[in-house]
Amino acid sequence: MKYYIIFGPPGAGKGTQAAPLAERYNLKHISTGELLRNEIAEGTELGKKAKALIDSGSLVPDDVVEGMIAQAFGKYKDVDGFLLDGFPRTISQAMDLDEMLEARDEEVSGVISLMIPDEVVKERIAHRALLEGRADDARDEVVNNRILTYHRQTEPLIDYYKDRQKYHEVDSLGTIAQVGENIRNLMDSLA
């Protein structure tokens, strides 16, 4: 099985790019943000706990997302692998993922990193707020906190994966189609 991670700041286009990539490479796309939003929409206990954290721009606890990831790994057998979107988001999540995969004699296949400057993050999220109506996109204060959370807790993963020779950055400032092509070129070179 392949285990790709699509990585980048909020609003970098991970979800947009992940869907067609998953289809092309027969991977199951797992977005932790989307799974959490489904839990909120369904009003589950997990969703209730996650909502306040997400709405303030903080991360939910590691064990919550790791439980969702473990469940997805167990559930989808009929694919060539997984495309993880929004996970891992902390060093401890990355270490736990390595352990989870090691237990199955597997490893992370590669990290595809979409990098955009903070100013572009803000523009894209402001645009998405008008289209999708996500509560965590609507307020500047929350968006700023998500960017801060990204720099503090998620950005250290770049060095984590560089140290393991798994980190690959693609130019993400072009159109959706151009960025998609950059990612496909990278993935074809990794396969």
Ligand code: ADP
């Ligand atoms: P974006 O990439 O635009 O920040 P996501 O849909 O990936 O949005 O995530 C939305 C929110 O869900 C995050 O701000 C965070 O609160 C929560 N979340 C998603 N994935 C994780 C994770 N791996 N660990 C902790 N919290 C997460």
